[in-house]
Amino acid sequence: MYEHLETAENRDSLRRVVVDPVSRVEGHGKVTLLLDANNKVQQARLHIVEFRGFERFIQGRPYWELPVLVQRLCGICPVSHHLAAAKAIDQLVGIDPENLPVSADKLRRLLHFGQVLQSHALSFFHLSSPDLLFGFESDISKRSVIAVLAEYPEIGLQGVKLRKYGQEVIRMVSGKRIHGTGAIAGGMNKSLTKAERDYLLEDIDQMIIWAVGSVALIKKVHCSNLPYYDDFATIRTNYLSLTKPDGALELYHGGIRVKNEHGETIMDQVDYCKYNDYIHEEVRSWTYMKFPYLLSLGQEQGWYRVGPLARVNNCDYIDTPLAEAARVEFKAHSGEAMVHSTLAYHWTRLIEVLHCAESIKELLNDPDIMGHDLVAQGEKRYEGVGVIEAPRGTLFHHYQVDENDIVTKANLIVSTTSNNMAMNESVRQVAAEYLSGRELTEPLLNNLEVAIRAYDPCLSCATHAVGKMPLQLELVDAEGKLIDKLIKHSDGQIERDNNV
Amino acid sequence: MANKIRVATTSLAGCFGCHMSFLDIDERMLQLVEVVEFDRSPLTDIEHCTNCDIGLIEGGVCNSENVHVLREFRNNCKILVAVGACAINGGLPAMRNHIPLEECLNEAYINGIGVENPQIPNDPELPLLLDKVRPIHEVVKIDYYLPGCPPSADVFWKFLTDLIEGREPSLPYELVHYD
Numbered sequence: 001m002y003e004h005l006e007t008a009e010n011r012d013s014l015r016r017v018v019v020d021p022v023s024r025v026e027g028h029g030k031v032t033l034l035l036d037a038n039n040k041v042q043q044a045r046l047h048i049v050e051f052r053g054f055e056r057f058i059q060g061r062p063y064w065e066l067p068v069l070v071q072r073l074c075g076i077c078p079v080s081h082h083l084a085a086a087k088a089i090d091q092l093v094g095i096d097p098e099n100l101p102v103s104a105d106k107l108r109r110l111l112h113f114g115q116v117l118q119s120h121a122l123s124f125f126h127l128s129s130p131d132l133l134f135g136f137e138s139d140i141s142k143r144s145v146i147a148v149l150a151e152y153p154e155i156g157l158q159g160v161k162l163r164k165y166g167q168e169v170i171r172m173v174s175g176k177r178i179h180g181t182g183a184i185a186g187g188m189n190k191s192l193t194k195a196e197r198d199y200l201l202e203d204i205d206q207m208i209i210w211a212v213g214s215v216a217l218i219k220k221v222h223c224s225n226l227p228y229y230d231d232f233a234t235i236r237t238n239y240l241s242l243t244k245p246d247g248a249l250e251l252y253h254g255g256i257r258v259k260n261e262h263g264e265t266i267m268d269q270v271d272y273c274k275y276n277d278y279i280h281e282e283v284r285s286w287t288y289m290k291f292p293y294l295l296s297l298g299q300e301q302g303w304y305r306v307g308p309l310a311r312v313n314n315c316d317y318i319d320t321p322l323a324e325a326a327r328v329e330f331k332a333h334s335g336e337a338m339v340h341s342t343l344a345y346h347w348t349r350l351i352e353v354l355h356c357a358e359s360i361k362e363l364l365n366d367p368d369i370m371g372h373d374l375v376a377q378g379e380k381r382y383e384g385v386g387v388i389e390a391p392r393g394t395l396f397h398h399y400q401v402d403e404n405d406i407v408t409k410a411n412l413i414v415s416t417t418s419n420n421m422a423m424n425e426s427v428r429q430v431a432a433e434y435l436s437g438r439e440l441t442e443p444l445l446n447n448l449e450v451a452i453r454a455y456d457p458c459l460s461c462a463t464h465a466v467g468k469m470p471l472q473l474e475l476v477d478a479e480g481k482l483i484d485k486l487i488k489h490s491d492g493q494i495e496r497d498n499n500v
Numbered sequence: 501m502a503n504k505i506r507v508a509t510t511s512l513a514g515c516f517g518c519h520m521s522f523l524d525i526d527e528r529m530l531q532l533v534e535v536v537e538f539d540r541s542p543l544t545d546i547e548h549c550t551n552c553d554i555g556l557i558e559g560g561v562c563n564s565e566n567v568h569v570l571r572e573f574r575n576n577c578k579i580l581v582a583v584g585a586c587a588i589n590g591g592l593p594a595m596r597n598h599i600p601l602e603e604c605l606n607e608a609y610i611n612g613i614g615v616e617n618p619q620i621p622n623d624p625e626l627p628l629l630l631d632k633v634r635p636i637h638e639v640v641k642i643d644y645y646l647p648g649c650p651p652s653a654d655v656f657w658k659f660l661t662d663l664i665e666g667r668e669p670s671l672p673y674e675l676v677h678y679d
């Protein structure tokens with residue numbers, strides 16, 4: 001497709017353009033383009049520029065600290081890291097998922113649905129809705145959730161309250177909205193009281209109604225620009241996700257399923273503990289984020305996408321009625337076995353918001369979440385693998401410990417890392433199809449960021465750091481001389497630096 | 501608009517959790533934007549902070565880029581605030597400080613499970629890592645510290661409303677916590 005744009009041959013003769021940083025995403029990333037004399041893009045890369053080193057520095061810690069340590073990889077999806085680590089350390093105390101006490105299993109699921117709900121609401125309403133409501137190349141003053149709150153107060157406020165509700169579910173289960181405690185090896189440390197349950201039940205019907213409204217909104221936005229939304233940043237890929245044994249959409253626990261671009265199943269119900277037999281990660285010199293791929297298909301063909309689009313594409317059905325109806329409508333809009341539109345990530349994200357809201361209601365009405373049999377224990381083991389569907393996709397945690405319960409080895413494949421090749425490919429697609437040959441302006445460059453935002457990348461997970469840098473666009477000639485410089489000011493004005 | 505208090509926020513070597521906790525003021529955000537205007541922040545596309553009243557910094561300093569951003573904030577914010585454990589003392593990322601940086605890189609890119617094409621990323625596009633993760637007060641002067649990992653939404657609310665209404669900020673005992 002666009003792989004030829006990863007590395008240009010005659011790099012020394014090309015002009016370099018930088019978008020630094022990618023904004024309204026979580027984490028440090030930048031895009032570099034190399035252009036020829038006719039402004040044709042010859043190379044485009046998304047670089048992840050920060051490094052943390054978690055895999056090394058958690059070695060030497062006792063395993064029971066892991067769920068609270070590793071959640072500090074990411075304040076947006078801490079619960080996913082918390083639970084993936086918990087699933088791994090369950091195994092260290094000899095507990096496989098089917099042996100977890102029923103109440104603990106349901107409480108973890110409730111916690112996780114709260115997490116996915118709030119993270120997806122944040123991604124859609126707080127980060128991406130300005131692009132989708134005002135247009136990809138709209139004025140900078142429009143490109144924030146504050147503008148959405150001012151001009152579409154109802155939509156903006158629903159987003160704030162949906163996120164709040166997810167955070168409240170997390171707080172009730174784990175004690176704090178961010179970086180709470182809850183899961184421990186072999187179970188959970190508390191159940192819900194009746195008062196906590198009743199508090200959450202108060203608003204859940206309203207949340208379901210708003211979630212239905214959000215799906216209708218994104219469907220309208222998508223379908224009223226159909227050819228554009230189906231083409232922009234779109235790439236045809238494999239998809240990887242967990243599914244339930246019967247093929248239903250699953251967020252907490254299941255087997256690995258992979259489908260190819262035609263919808264043919266390549267792997268199904270594979271035991272994730274053996275992930276290393278199927279998935280390896282390639283290192284490239286120009287980014288701190290690795291490139292995972294399926295060994296059976298090789299480095300060239302074996303990369304895949306994860307996250308809401310992968311899950312909704314891969315599953316046979318969703319086990320809550322309103323979300324299932326939304327899924328059926330979604331699949332019907334394209335007429336293909338798999339939906340490849342990158343912007344459809346938003347649509348599927350909101351279908352999952354609805355699924356989470358429905359599932360939370362079901363669990364709140366289940367007396368098991370108030371049960372007191374919360375922890376199980378078995379034979380000690382020395383290795384554990386925990387895999388979960390985080391908001392952004394399949395998340396792998398893998399630990400080894402010694403006889404003193406000290407961590408000796410750790411490996412994490414975070415969701416955003418699995419989308420690394422796809423994000424790069426989407427950036428290259430937009431660079432080639434929408435930017436190549438044109439004079440680059442700030443709004444035009446936002447297109448690259450719109451493509452990246454669709455994946456809702458959590459670069460802080462992927463690199464274990466976050467932040468943001470000023471946006472400056474520099475054109476440098478083959479000798480490294482600065483020949484043009486655009487600066488974006490705080491009021492959104494774009495200035496050309498005439499001293500250059 | 502002109503009289504609004506200008507607030508800029510950024511995240512350096514943090515996890516974004518402090519920003520999430522700020523967003524946890526929920527619908528109070530509507531009240532806040534009546535009197536506050538957001539300058540550079542992960543919520544806006546404004547990329548440089550200029551002439552701000554309050555700057556909120558999440559995260560410590562782990563590479564040359566962080567230092568650069570932190571200095572920009574100090575130069576452009578009248579009041580600079582260290583938000584959360586990472587900004588105040590390096591926090592969890594500073595756990596790497598007792599391990600040589602090279603070992604951390606080796607673990608991720610050379611000796612890791614399932615690593616192919618092992619090499620340490622080393623492109624001019626990647627900023628230089630510092631040998632240790634530093635608290636931000638080692639680099640610039642800090643005016644206030646908000647403890648917690650993260651500080652709760654009520655801490656943000658109390659602190660900002662105190663400042664906005666011209667009081668010396670103070671946190672009641674029950675809002676001060678370190679986890």
Ligand code: SF4
Pocket residue numbers: 072075179513514515516517518558559583584585586587591592648649650
């Ligand atoms: S203090 Fe805690 S919540 Fe804030 S950035 Fe650091 S780890 Fe995240």
